[in-house]
Amino acid sequence: MQKPKNIAIVGSGLVGALLSIYLKKRGHKVDVYDRRPDIRKIEFSGRSINLAMSARGWKALKKVNIDEEIKRIGIPMDKRAIHAIGKPVYFQNYGKTGESIYSISRSVLNKKMIDLAEKEGVKFFFNSKVWDVSLPEATLFVGETEKSEWEELKYDIVFGADGAFSRVRHKMQRRSLFNYSQEFLNTGYKELTILPNADGTHKLNKNSLHIWPRGNFMFIALPNLDGSFTCTLFMPFEGEESFSKLKTEEAVRDFFEKYFPTVKDDISNLVNDFFKNPTSTLVTIKCYPWTYWDKAALVGDSAHAIVPFYGQGMNAGFEDITVLNELMDKYNDDWGKIFKEYEKERKPNADAVAELSYRNFIEMSTKTADEKFILRKKIEKWFSDKYPDKWVPLYSRVTFSERPYSEALEIGDFQKSIMDEVMIMEEIETKWNSEEVEKLILKLLDRKP
Amino acid sequence: MQKPKNIAIVGSGLVGALLSIYLKKRGHKVDVYDRRPDIRKIEFSGRSINLAMSARGWKALKKVNIDEEIKRIGIPMDKRAIHAIGKPVYFQNYGKTGESIYSISRSVLNKKMIDLAEKEGVKFFFNSKVWDVSLPEATLFVGETEKSEWEELKYDIVFGADGAFSRVRHKMQRRSLFNYSQEFLNTGYKELTILPNADGTHKLNKNSLHIWPRGNFMFIALPNLDGSFTCTLFMPFEGEESFSKLKTEEAVRDFFEKYFPTVKDDISNLVNDFFKNPTSTLVTIKCYPWTYWDKAALVGDSAHAIVPFYGQGMNAGFEDITVLNELMDKYNDDWGKIFKEYEKERKPNADAVAELSYRNFIEMSTKTADEKFILRKKIEKWFSDKYPDKWVPLYSRVTFSERPYSEALEIGDFQKSIMDEVMIMEEIETKWNSEEVEKLILKLLDRKP
Known part of the structure; x- marks a missing residue:
């Protein structure tokens, strides 16, 4: 049992809300501040990619007994549905039978989490703009504007769960010996929607993550409970096929006609939404350290924002909380130790999932349409089914396992x-499930470092 | 001839002052703002490493005819003087006969540059704190404190020459698609001094950069005109031999006795200065873009702060100005084009000199004391003297050449x-200047990519 502390969390997003539930259940007083209005009372902004909840996310929810409730607002996706141009849809299972990732709307989940936290007794302060933080004092400075009078709010501990452009981290960044990087992709994204059929059913296979891979760019669709799909167009800002080229209604229509003819007519209000919804950026943020004495710690995107191509952003943030919770069990009231161990344990894993996520854009947008890649996946699956102890595919390690990301990467x-050696075997297309291939893989596995 | 503009430069350091001279000579109105007091009227802070002016620096000074005047406040250093433990001092020439880098005190140079800029008609505003910058409006906001009333100062163009922790860059950093990283070394540094002999002469060889390489840490000394040396101890913050271990007068004395016995007694006020002078950090900063429309540009450390181990920080900053000046000649009043080309041309070179500088810490602190390394240098010099067109050593490419840093790195x-292949030749110690070595190098050079 920890001694009750007075704790502030900056940011009422998914990670902030979940952390508040954990801390409240441990008997702490928990206040959550957010500069934005209460998400439950406003229209969401149309710049969201649906979430893909997987093992790490579920584990963190289960620990505080809210996994079943959240599962009810998600839709299991057990496969990719790959829509290559001029070919039938190709389905590729994500894992073994029964293994799925769950499509959940960010806004639906976030509202739910805040409800659950409030029910626990967490207090939320919306429209509360934190302009400055005194780290050694665990004190927030809140006010109307950056130059107005600020209220001084003293706590024992402050958590920064305030996302990729975190104010709490910003304060740390002014310290010496704080390493930091932000790197933007030249690819941006735009949200679009596929509405349900008249009878409320889904227009596409409901239990799939749909991908229209087109090389430099891609379109994806994730199912919602109401029969709709939340879709995302990922595309470079500049260049041959890019957002900069889609400035007129005609250009947008022609572009979708050319590259996404089979889905184009299902997209609701295509041209309207295209110009109404913002074009958002994708950034990888790394920093270190994540904590300050026993006074402050960063969690989720504020410590490690990643690009969304592995569906691990939220899962990694939730796993931060799993780790923090284990360390609270272990070190009890020694918050300095909890924070030191937390950042030490999480940093290599955050770097690993950042790298995996970055690489996965190439896999999703280019390779999923490639025959060789599909064969490679097929061989991996075949071998893995035969030797489940010897071969867990990378995707499964990241998505359906709770082992460290850094191990998955390695x-x-x-x-x-x-697999590179397997794929250059002569006539691999015909002998892909032969004894020869099996023997080669077994031999190469013995080289394991 | 450019159309006269109203230009603000933030930062009155070396690069800001030099840029102001260039712009003033071109007929622009130039105001320089600095948050600090006039350096000519205060005691300098004791946290400086002496500068090593080399080819790129001189080129930029020569173009505005101030090189001769600056040369008079510098001392040429044509070699390293390597003080390994228990060995006689070993002298290693930096380049060919007549090639030197120049030791110049940062504060002496900075004062001189401001004098020269004022003589040109540049206006300096000291103690003027720039808190915010409107990039699209090229407007500075200046005031007493961050929360006081600010004065709004409108210009046509703003340059950020405000160093590694630049406010102007900080404003750019809040924009989307601005890539940024800051990475601190675990090594810090502290300034110390060797005073002149009673007769005003230097206590050590005057025309050398003195290095006491000790592996993880090192001590260096650069000559001043008045017979003194400005010295720097570079050492990790934490660990076996580190600043964290030197907390008492006794510990400092013992440390210098153990590792620097031959120079210890020459250091003036060792213990006093050690505790009076700050322990400073070393950071590499990278960012992109460096400019905003035709309104703002970063120069020097604000765009590319590097660690000091190649003596290229100031030289790289001055080269920014050489490049800007050439582009002003080329594109005249098209400032948007000038800025775009400037950042495009300079970025790869800034990244290259950052990498070279980072690597050179290992060379200076560890390898200079290593027999193999000294032999390697000797072979390079021997071959280079024989085939000056085929082999210009890296140090010379960086220091005595005006070719791009990126080329030098490559x-x-x-x-x-x-050289790696040469050094593993059997008995290389005895046959280092043989025909066999010569032939091998010539053969390997043909592989040039």
Whole structure:
């Protein structure tokens, strides 16, 4: 049992809300501040990609017994549905039978989490703009504008759960010896929607993450409970096929006609939404340290914002809380120790999932349409079914496992080196499930570092 | 001839002052703002490493005819003086006969540059704190404190020459698609001094950059005109031998006795200065873009702060101005074009000199004391003297040449791969200047990519 503390969390997003539930259940007084209005009372902004909840996310929810409730607002997706141009849809299972990731609307989940936190007794202060933080004092300065009078709010501990452009981290960044990087992709994204059929059913296979891979760019669709799909167009800002080229209604219509003819007519209000919804950016943020004495810690995107191509942003943030919680069990009231161990344990995993996510854009947008890649996945699956102890595919390690991301990255690279050798075997297309292939893989596996 | 503009420069350091001279000579109105007091009227802070002016620096000074005047406040250093433990001092020439880098005190140079800029008609506003910048409006907001009333100062163009922790860059950083990283070394530094002999002469060889390499840490000394040396101890913050271990007068004395016995007694007020002078940090800062429309541009450390181990920080900043000046000649009043080309041309070179500088810490602190390394340098010099067109050593490419840093890095890596093969030749110690070595190098050079 920890000694009750007076704790402030900056940011009422998914990670902030979940953390507040954990801390409240441990007997702490928890206040959550957010500069934005209460998400439950406003229209959401149309710049969201649906979430894909997987093992790490579920684990963190289960620990505080809210996983079942959240599962009810999600839709299981057990496969990719790949829509290559001029070919039938190709379905590729994500894992073993029964393994799924769950499509959940960010706004629906966020509202739910805030409801659950309030029910626990967490207090939320919306429209409360934190302009400055005194880290050694765990004190927030809140006010109308950056130059207005500020209210001084003293706590024992402050958590920064305020996202990629975190104010709490910003304060840390002014310290010496704070390493920091932000790197934007030249690819941006735009949200679009596919509405349900008249009878409320889904227009596309409901239990799939749909991908229209087109090389430099891609379109994806994730199912919602109401029969709709939340869709995202990922595309470079500049260049041959890019957002900069889609400035007129005609250009947008022609572009979708050319590259996405089979889905174009299902997109609701295509041209309208295209110009109404913002074009958002994608950024990878890394920093270190994540904590300050026993006074402050960053969690989720504020510590490690990643690009969305592995569906791990929220899952990684939730896993931060799992780790923090384990360390609270272990070190009890020694918050300095909890924070030191937390950042030390999480940092290499955050770096690993950042790298995996960055790489996965190429896999999703380009390779999923490639015959060789599909064969490679097929061989991996075949071998893995035969030797489940010897071969867990990278995707499964990241998505359906609770082992560290850094391990997944390392073993994934090793497996890739094996598959590279398999794929250059002569006539691999015909003998892909032969004893020869099996023997080669087994031999190469023995080289394991 | 450019149309006269109203230009503000934030930062009155070396790069800001030099840029102001260039712009004033072109007929622009130039105001320089600095949050600090006039450096000419205060005691300098004791946290400076002496500068090493080399080819790129001199080129930029020469163009505005101030090189001769500056040369008079510098001392040429044509070699390293390497003080390994228990060995006689070893002298290693930096370049060919007649090639030197120049030791110049930062504060002496900075004062001189401001004098020269004022003589040109540049206006300086000291103690003027710039808190915010409107980039699209080229407007500065200046005031007593962050929360006081600010004065609004409208210009046509704003330059950020405000160093590693630039406010102007900070404003750019809040924009989307601004890539940024700051990475601190675990090594810090502290300034110390060796006073002149009673007769005003130098206590050590005057025309050398003195290095006491000790592996993880090192001590260096650069000569001043008045017979003194400005010295720097570079050492990790934490660990076996580190600043964290030197907390008492006794510990400092013992440390210098153990590692720097031959120079210890020459250091003036060792213990006093050690505790009076701050322990400073070393940071590499990278960002992109460096400019905003035709309104704002970063120069020097604000765009590319590097660690000091190649003596190129100021030289790289001055080269920014050389490049800007050439582009002003080329594109005249098209400032948008000038800025776009400037950042495009400079960025890869800034990244290259950052990498070279980072690597050079290892060379200075560890390798200079290593027999193999000294032999390697000797072979390079021998071959280079024989084939000056085929082999310009990396140090000379960086220091005595005006070719791009990126080229130096690339060719340097190629040369290293050749020398790696040479150094593993059997009995290289005895046959280092044989025909066999010469032939091998010539053969390997043909592989040039």
